[in-house]
Amino acid sequence: MLPLQEREIRMSKRIACVGCGGKAAVKRPKSGDPICRPCFYQVLEDEVHETIKKHKLFKKGEKVAIGASGGKDSTVLAELLTVLNKRHDYGLDLCLLSVDEGISGYRDDSLETVKLNQQSYQIPLLVVSYEQLYGWSMDKIVATIGRKSNCTFCGVFRRQALERGANLLQCDKLVTGHNADDVAETIIMNLLRGDSARLSRCVEIETKTGQGGIPRVRPFKFTYEKEIVLYAHFKRLDYFSTECSYAPGSFRGYARTYLKELERVKPTIILDVIHSGETIAFQKNTKMPKMRQCSRCGFLSSMELCKGDGGSNGGGGRGG
Known part of the structure; x- marks a missing residue:
């Protein structure tokens, strides 16, 4: 078949x-x-442009770091922002920012794709690594703590690494390739966890990591993953498609499978979930965790020590 x-x-x-x-x-x-292909390109590009305009994601003259993993989302994001920046005169100073988590056979290969993209778009590239920032690679963390909560540790480290990289580049904004499927999956995950705080934040198209943090924006919030794949396929863009070796068995994987099953029945379900997440109202007495700065590294956390610094069994490494 x-x-x-x-x-x-x-x-x-x-x-x-x-x-x-x-x-x-x-x-x-x-x-x-x-x-047809030309109309598909135009419609997708116009939709992303309208999202950028409607939500005022950028200002002229801003320096913007594109979180580049070498995957389909960040590759198409780099392509579209390069195209739209010229077409609509955004006046943005674009650069690529990659994070090397230290996952053998995965990230080292995908970074080669990022380097190809850098050559194609002729924009600066900075690569920061977990080893460099924390003294730990993901391979070392997994060897220490085993195959548990790997995505949790990696997510915390990655967010901090992107923030630090964007600071090194002196960027005004950090743009990521999170698509509509990603957002819908996160909403489902937070609903199942009963995590009110994360549920209220995960639907935002622009977020900030505390006072003085660099705003992160998601132009693909309403863009379907399948359409990103088709755009990359039709445009013959170079991207890396292998799944992370530590991803199987993650909680997100179950949410993704559930969402795909729903999408087969109702293709609009992805946007429906996002709109539902946006309109959920919490009672006034709902207790939300108070965000503070990690006492060691200064990054935003709901605890005295963020997971990057206070991770179990030493897995967090050096956050500062």
């Missing part, structure tokens, strides 16, 4: 494009409309 995307592409070839009337190349996952 053919993969879903290939079946959609073959089926769409017999149908006219909803935009120009020409031969359709694909059925849009977001709307189900048949569309």
